[in-house]
């Protein structure tokens with residue numbers, strides 16, 4: 019497998035009916051229907067999971083690791099994303115959830131929320147730097163980062179160049195376990211409990227081929243029921259055997275969590291990939307110069323609406339709110355934040371690069387020629403954007419024809435034209 | 449040669465919901481053609497400002513875009529009131545935008561000077577009560593000599 023184009027989001031061909039529902043919703047026009055099956059153009063996919071949500075036949079899935087993979091490691095560390103807490107109602111407190119993870123087979127639980135607090139603190143410092151490009155765009159959502167790499171190269175310099183909470187949690191948990199219990203690093207396996215398909219991709223195929231500190235990614239939906247069963251068996255407990263994050267870290271699961279924790283300036287929180295697309299469009303035109311920080315999350319209601327979650331995101335939001343209210347507000351920062359003095363340690367070592375995959379040709383002359391060809395073919399089509407050809411729009415079909423991956427008669431109206439001509443010719447022969 | 453890609457757009461008067469659509473569209477085309485991101489950015493900012501001016505000050509108009517291998521030419525024209533004193537209008541901070549427009553975040557008087565900053569060539573033809581035409585050229589490679 020080409021590591022550069024590993025994707026968590028994949029197609030289950032058996033279940034796909036070739037219905038074209040997905041092609042129109044894909045924000046990067048990465049899906050085509052060919053021979054009555056959907057095909058994902060790998061270079062274009064950003065793993066946002068929109069197609070997983072939209073497919074009526076559940077033919078789009080996210081590849082994740084099974085719970086069994088934890089058996090491959092001697093010492094098992096779970097990194098629950100804060101979105102996990104939103105999956106369960108008020109009777110299941112965060113303490114119960116974390117304890118249940120231990121009973122599920124993990125030796126240690128390090129909340130990603132704790133690392134989110136650190137990122138919050140670092141972001142505050144980062145924002146004070148006079149040299150940074152504003153508006154700063156959060157890099158916490160890998161689908162958004164990849165979207166920017168493909169569609170908005172001018173905004174790459176606006177990205178918050180700080181490691182994600184997941185990566186920081188992975189590194190710190192190893193350190194903590196080693197210091198506390200003297201466990202050798204090679205015995206540890208670190209497992210992210212994920213609401214997110216894009217995070218799977220960033221673990222298996224990180225940007226610019228850096229190495230991830232996470233060993234495997236387990237979907238929330240795959241352990242949702244087991245955890246619930248475990249919790250039901252246990253009496254209510256009020257304290258967890260691990261140190262837990264404050265409200266700030268937990269609030270990152272939803273929308274507005276990250277941005278409200280930054281103390282200064284005008285901050286906006288945008289969620290849902292179409293809304294993100296609109297706001298980035300505005301930013302690139304220079305229309306957001308009065309905004310300091312953009313929190314941009316690909317999923318509706320942020321990670322609470324991630325493709326690997328179970329609960330409806332709006333209910334999850336209420337659950338999370340309840341959880342946050344339980345946390346003593348004066349415990350504003352947990353002790354994990356003390357470790358965050360050294361901002362350099364967590365700043366990106368290299369930046370992400372523009373991936374110009376929408377480019378028609380390396381040679382300008384040829385690219386122009388192709389563009390004219392696309393214009394010409396588009397003019398000959400019917401402006402219906404019906405999707406029956408398997409492309410998301412008439413223009414996308416024209417592009418595919420010029421790129422050599424489709425033909426004009428894939429358009430059923432063009433096919434009809436052609437058949438009519440043949441029928442007339444046959445008629446004349448008679 | 450005739451290898452030019454041409455686009456035409458209508459710019460509706462006082463409609464902010466579609467204002468900027470033409471320049472956004474041109475940005476996508478240039479990216480597809482492989483023009484470098486910073487030149488795409490300069491072009492789209494210059495075009496956007498001219499487009500918005502036609503919307504706000506010119507009662508709407510038309511955009512013509514011609515893309516060649518080495519440059520993009522943009523012509524934004526309107527049949528609005530024209531600009532009485534072009535030299536004055538070009539100055540940073542000069543604006544006749546009414547309060548209602550300013551409340552929407554426009555009217556800082558920076559548009560024309562921004563166009564001048566980002567375009568390689570700029571020519572403005574304007575006549576009172578006839579209209580204004582803004583001609584913008586951006587070269588894809590730095591120009592040598594001339």
Ligand SMILES: Nc1ncnc2c1ncn2[C@@H]1O[C@H](COP(=O)(O)OP(=O)(O)OP(=O)(O)O)[C@@H](O)[C@H]1O
Pocket residue numbers: 497501502504505506526528529530531537538542543544545553554555556557558559560561580
């Ligand atoms: N197409 C036009 N028709 C008539 N008047 C114009 C036109 N374009 C610019 N002007 C005049 O020139 C002035 C300066 O234009 P400029 O674009 O620099 O600033 P602005 O549009 O007022 O504010 P900003 O562009 O910063 O939002 C305008 O206020 C207006 O009086």
Ligand code: SF4
Pocket residue numbers: 065066158159160161162213214215216217315316317320321322323324325
């Ligand atoms: S919003 Fe959260 S769950 Fe959704 S793609 Fe982004 S990081 Fe993943």
Ligand SMILES: [Mg+2]
Pocket residue numbers: 497500501555558559560
């Ligand atoms: Mg202006």
